[in-house]
Amino acid sequence: MKPVDELDLLQPPPAPARAVAPAEPVVDAPMVLNIGPHHPSTHGVLRVIAEVDGETVLSLTPDIGYLHTGIEKTFEHKTYVKGCTLAPRMGYLSPLHNELAYVLAVERLLGVDVPDRATVTRVILCELDRVASHLVCLGIHALDLGASSMMLYAFRERELILDLVEMTGGQRMFPSYFRPGGLACDLPDGFREAVAEILRRLPPAIDEYETLLTGNAFWRERTVGVARITADQAVAWGVTGPILRATGVAYDLRKAVPYCGYETYDFAVPTATAGDAYARYLVRIGEMREAVKIASQALDRLPGGPWITADRKVAPPPKHELYDSMEAVIHHFKLWTEGFKPPPGEVYAGVEAPRGEMGMYVVSDGSGKPWRVHMRSPSFTNLQALETMVRGGLIADLVTAVASLDPVLGEVDR
Numbered sequence: 001m002k003p004v005d006e007l008d009l010l011q012p013p014p015a016p017a018r019a020v021a022p023a024e025p026v027v028d029a030p031m032v033l034n035i036g037p038h039h040p041s042t043h044g045v046l047r048v049i050a051e052v053d054g055e056t057v058l059s060l061t062p063d064i065g066y067l068h069t070g071i072e073k074t075f076e077h078k079t080y081v082k083g084c085t086l087a088p089r090m091g092y093l094s095p096l097h098n099e100l101a102y103v104l105a106v107e108r109l110l111g112v113d114v115p116d117r118a119t120v121t122r123v124i125l126c127e128l129d130r131v132a133s134h135l136v137c138l139g140i141h142a143l144d145l146g147a148s149s150m151m152l153y154a155f156r157e158r159e160l161i162l163d164l165v166e167m168t169g170g171q172r173m174f175p176s177y178f179r180p181g182g183l184a185c186d187l188p189d190g191f192r193e194a195v196a197e198i199l200r201r202l203p204p205a206i207d208e209y210e211t212l213l214t215g216n217a218f219w220r221e222r223t224v225g226v227a228r229i230t231a232d233q234a235v236a237w238g239v240t241g242p243i244l245r246a247t248g249v250a251y252d253l254r255k256a257v258p259y260c261g262y263e264t265y266d267f268a269v270p271t272a273t274a275g276d277a278y279a280r281y282l283v284r285i286g287e288m289r290e291a292v293k294i295a296s297q298a299l300d301r302l303p304g305g306p307w308i309t310a311d312r313k314v315a316p317p318p319k320h321e322l323y324d325s326m327e328a329v330i331h332h333f334k335l336w337t338e339g340f341k342p343p344p345g346e347v348y349a350g351v352e353a354p355r356g357e358m359g360m361y362v363v364s365d366g367s368g369k370p371w372r373v374h375m376r377s378p379s380f381t382n383l384q385a386l387e388t389m390v391r392g393g394l395i396a397d398l399v400t401a402v403a404s405l406d407p408v409l410g411e412v413d414r
Contacts, residue, residue, distance in 0.1 A: 037066045044409030055394050060387040067413040075373035079339030080106050088174045091411045096129040097353035099178040105349035105360040106180040109342035115306045118182035119260050123298040127291040132161040133354035134284045141403035145222045157205050160198050181315050182308030202292050223278035227389040227401035237385040241356025246272045246279035253352040267294050277404035314340050339368035377411035
């Protein structure tokens with residue numbers, strides 16, 4: 001018998017001989033590609049499931065819900081005034097517009113009049129809020145496509161606006177400065193001068209943005225004809241804001257259903273006709289210029305006087321009364337613990353936010369807390385049109401499409 005070598009024991013036994021089947025022909029099949037929910041180009045926790053054939057997008061499904069916060073349900077457990085802190089956290093890039101939609105709805109339930117000083121202040125801050133939001137959109141969109149300089153320019157002016165918001169409401173992003181009946185407090189010293197300085201610096205800054213992008217061959221190559229949607233498709237999907245106006249539909253709530261006295265201001269509604277990512281860029285540039293025009297008119301007419309309604313059922317008593325009047329102390333205590341109680345009913349109030357129609361549907365059951373609060377958020381509605389924009393296009397253009405939608409996932413998920 002042959003002696004067994006120790007090395008032979010370590011070797012695997014030989015495999016039995018098998019017949020080799022003929023190779024099957026390779027058949028190209030669509031690939032399902034997962035993008036997100038943490039990919040930076042999805043502008044938040046958005047997951048996109050794309051079916052692609054090579055580089056061509058066949059179908060696409062946005063998968064949302066990763067940022068669900070339960071804000072709508074939380075409203076039902078807070079008094080109406082405390083709800084003012086929830087609205088801006090839903091759409092963190094345009095918080096003042098969310099606040100405005102909410103307080104307008106509550107004011108309609110209450111039937112209170114708002115002083116002119118508060119109304120004009122709301123216009124000034126919301127138009128600057130529009131500019132700040134568009135600056136994020138343009139800066140991040142350019143960064144997604146590899147043009148980093150635009151982001152640095154855009155955030156330069158955005159910082160000025162956020163500093164103004166902080167000076168006015170105490171916080172840069174969630175000021176909760178708009179309250180039912182007016183404002184949380186009067187304007188600080190230096191407000192008028194700070195706004196005037198921002199309005200002085202914005203027009204030449206917008207010219208710089210256009211110098212960087214409008215005629216830039218790289219920017220046009222990545223945006224012209226990309227992520228296109230027609231006017232009929234936009235209307236069918238319920239799209240609003242710059243995306244709708246980029247298809248040629250001049251629909252703007254400030255003109256169609258005026259609020260805060262917008263019918264008394266002189267401004268245009270920028271539109272384009274191509275319906276692509278480049279057209280949306282042009283519309284946003286035009287909207288920033290018109291926002292400067294509106295804010296300048298509002299600053300010129302900013303009056304003195306009260307900054308909150310005189311209706312003591314809604315507004316807390318002035319601070320100086322708390323030192324001398326027990327009734328004022330009791331009133332203050334009951335307002336901040338129980339809240340005011342609107343009559344039973346339901347209302348809807350919409351504003352033209354940077355991304356489109358932001359609406360608040362508020363239902364009162366007569367108690368100090370809303371029975372129901374529901375948002376009509378433009379980011380949620382606009383996101384539905386994403387597949388229409390990218391179907392048949394290149395997978396690389398999906399980045400452009402999402403950026404040109406400018407979604408805020410806090411608005412989408414709520």
